[in-house]
Amino acid sequence: MVDSASAPPPEPQGPPEPAVEFTDTGASTGIEAEDIGEAGRMPFDPELIDVTPRSPTIDLVLQRLKRGLIDLQPDFQRRSGIWNDTRQSRLIESLLLRIALPTLYVAEEPDESWSVVDGVQRLTSIVRFVKPEAAGLKPLRLQNLEYLTQYDDAGFEDLPGRMQTRILETELSVLLIRKGTPEEARFNIFVRINTGGLPLSQQELRHALIPGRARTFLAELAESEEFLEATAYSVSPSRMAERELCLRFLAFWMTPPERYVTQDFDGFLRRTMHAINALSDTELSTLRRRFRVAMVGCDLLFGDQAFRKQFRGITRRYPINKALFEVQAVTVARCAPHDLPTLLDRTGTLEARFKELMDDPAFYDAISSGTGDADKVNYRFQSMKDLFHEVLHA
Template structure:
């Protein structure tokens, strides 16, 4: 059964987090062959915790900004440390060796490595924590590593922690980042699904990527759009900001491979950050303005949802976050050509126009429901709502023109 809602309650507080209507939107469409993965080499290393502590944040490239998105609570961290102290089995860490940069990309085990570093060798980027709720070593509750290490009674546990071997699998000889994404997805299948944005941050480190991470984590508007109460350790808020920035920056070049499109945005943003940081900051402002305007039109409950009218006994908005609707609303509503007062004046007509497109235009419905990632679908949904927006407000928006350029480029291929 489809969850729906009919209301328009602009003054409501942020509602509970919504599931996604369009799954795996961030996964790319690049075809991989058996040859692509058969060339990959694996080797195994058993590094001591002491050796790992020296590498974390150095050759093991874990962006310190990730600490804002710490996925483990104090109890889970403490139990992991206790396992290392007692020599209990712990999961292996999986790394990918990047020969070009002479660093290692963490594919699986980031939280475990962060926990080791925070406990055993804290610094300004990896804040220390005290052990709590240990199951066996009760005498260590409330203590930091430095206190245990300097203790006559318990120093042996600090030594055991540092000497504990951790099995590490290293992936070498990979030629396409798509191979790493495939490994990443398979490692996490069957457990809590993780956003590819986390891997993207590791693959494309730099000032732009750090800005995406920090700005999304502190943005009230982006948290509200994604129905989050705080920064998301799965980095869905970061990916949402990245999507908005990427389409604003170069929607005309979108070729249907969304993952690669976002990857290229990170590469470009990192390389030209010193020249164009003000432009990217403006894009961030534009994304936040579009979110506020969407709230005015649809209310906080119904932003970025698909409307189904009266379908199969259900009616109203489908209560699933629809990222395709986010993309089109962000492009159109961010338009600087229109004033906020115009949005307020025409909010009811704009909402009705969107509803009518959803139930009367089958091509538009497809573009936000099934064929969402193709360039033609991306262009059409922006054009369709952009033209309705201009009819209602009397303001021509650049998003419509740019989407038509994308459509022309697609047809010319």
């Protein structure tokens, strides 16, 4: 029998375990689910919405792809949930059986190219089978068919001519959001239709609807060793959560928190992607260096607890909190070079003061609910700035 007098005191429970975001397969992304609050969306004129139904044949769609007028966004495929060969083969079987496919939703860009938002997996399956070289994809050979088993292991060229023609002449149902439709309206439309299966995350929508170098730049930052080490390799890339973290750092680095006055946090992040698209190579290099400095600094100062809630007397590690990521990373990035050695010598004090800050109900609220509210954004950034100042001058 254990002597209760000598047993260690139980660990404080602290706040309830936060909910997390999930991948396509139901696993944790390693990111705390966020309550961003009510979005103060920019108004738009409904009369400017221009959505046109189209019925192009697969052959015409492939011609657009060959001319670079369809953006399939290869890196948009959810890495853990991409359709396997069997599922892609059975979609081809549906075409051969003359079973209509669900409607594709695409957005028209200024150059009249199409960005595919809903239907990437379906189009990718068709392209892999019929013309994989048009998109640099691995050819698909049919497998595990349910009805047309005679075509198992067949490639497109192995099909009888009439079956090849049947595929190429299949008409696809496409809803095209024309280029004159305001961006806010385009996002609103896709949010409304984004209800089937596992809905796209906000970052997946931004990625689909805002083409340009911001896509590859965010991917580069998210795959950097500095980011992976600072986040303890704990963020799943399947829903682009890691790219959103990088985008949020860039947003508040390029637009200081005190100048954030909108309630439309999603619009704020979209505008940042457009701003990144307009930067020169030199400006991107400067951003890249600053991001890496922030990641290395956070890793050194906070260790494997970087970007996570911490509470006095509690040792378990919480998931990464998006609001803490942006506030810690930007605050570290804004430190003078000569301050970092001092902070490194006082990491114990930094940790203790941070846990004290987590006891502040207003700060806890600012990183937990309504995180897109301008007052809460400013409060959490000012609180972290004050904390660093106190540690430096302790």
